[in-house]
Amino acid sequence: MEQGRTCGRARPVPATSSASVRVPEQTRGEQVPEHVRGEHTHSEPLAPRAPVRRHSVRGQVLEALRAALADGHLVPGEVYSAPALGARFGVSATPVREAMQQLAVEGAVEVVPNRGFRVSRRGPRELAELAEVRALVEVPVMLRLARTVPPARWCALRPLAEAAVAAAALGDRAGYAECDRAFHGAVLSLGGNEQLVAIADELHRRSQWPRANNPATRRADLLADAAEHTALLDALIAQDLAVAQSLVHEHFTGTDG
Template sequence: MEQGSAREDSWLSYAGTTPPGVPSARVHEQARGEHTHSEPPAPRTVQRHSVRGQILDALRAALVDGELAPGQVYSAPALGARFGVSATPVREAMQRLATEGAVEVVPNRGFRVSERGPRELAELAEVRALIEVPVMLRLARTVPTGHWTALRPLADATVAAAAVGDRASYAESDRAFHQAVLSLAGNHQLVQVADDLHRRSQWPLVSNPATRRADLLADAVEHTALLDALIARNLDVVQSLVREHFTGAES
């Protein structure tokens, strides 16, 4: 058995009833250097892939929040100590983030957080628009109103996260909303490609590591306005809102 597995089980025992693959509150608290003093629930058995999944979610949250700074190198053992787990699940999660363009492997040192500029963000927004705009316009013509109404809670979740300035929660709810919309096209490959581009566009810029709450809220409000237009089948407004949504992502 790999050394450090006992520490992983101890850390995960605080996850309570959190479903596998969903980060617990304790994970996010430790990612921010905080501690919880509440009475932990009884330990439970968790498979190894759940450890990596929760670490991956916590690292993504730290990246979106700017806690892992662009250009800085972080070692798996140091991050493992921060989360209270061995280096192995951290290293595995970082390897996954490397495939997403969030970090770069630095041999014998660890992982460097990728440095992105406005041009890369603009290019990502342009590609996303080329994919999502025509799909949304087609869906606006064909999808029954009830399907759009069912997405209202997802749009509301983005507004709620933006209102309190929770960038990590907003990033996940934003992706969930776009995934739900595109999934109505019935094309799994489309959803996967669009989601990969979306996630890459969420990593902070070097020049602006922290997105302002006002910017998040403006972006979130566009989701609710888009749903209203889709329900009303107002194609002109849908096209205008979607293009504006991606144009705003470039700035």
């Protein structure tokens, strides 16, 4: 990720943003037909507001599915068919199936032969392991950067932190997930190691998928996590290394940041 990367809420493709897969209030009581899932019915349907654009269809469907995962609209343990999801996005089953294959590589879903894709369950142990690995990768780099990066470069990251706060204030889980990754990616990119940024982003994304038995993240938790970003920036700009070190370690003891 690059320092100037914008967050998901500013993407110029509204059809596949998190908003495009959000369920309108007037449809929340409707039932999803059984053919959408291989096993169960769904009380909260995926209902894009507009068909996915035809160019870069696979990429747009992938982003829409990732947003649906972050929002909890794709439920852990449930099976979804590519043709049914394709019909809801206004595309064929092929780009949906290709996007789902990518999510399977990332560990977000599992292939169910002749039926579709089951959303993976994230238990407490797996989340704790991901948090530990992320800390091993990111914390040493952040602490090194805290000692070497000048305040002006930290100031340039302020818009990313503010975008995360705005998404958290709205309770926009999918938007916050993308802004959160953008902030962490921008911080790590200051070290100039592109491979490390890519690995850290994959670990971060895996840690954001819904959890078994508790797919939703409360707005208060999002706000607390976003506040840690801004507090960390304040300490880095002020070159207060003791506070920055404390905040970095504290940030990785949670499960959402």
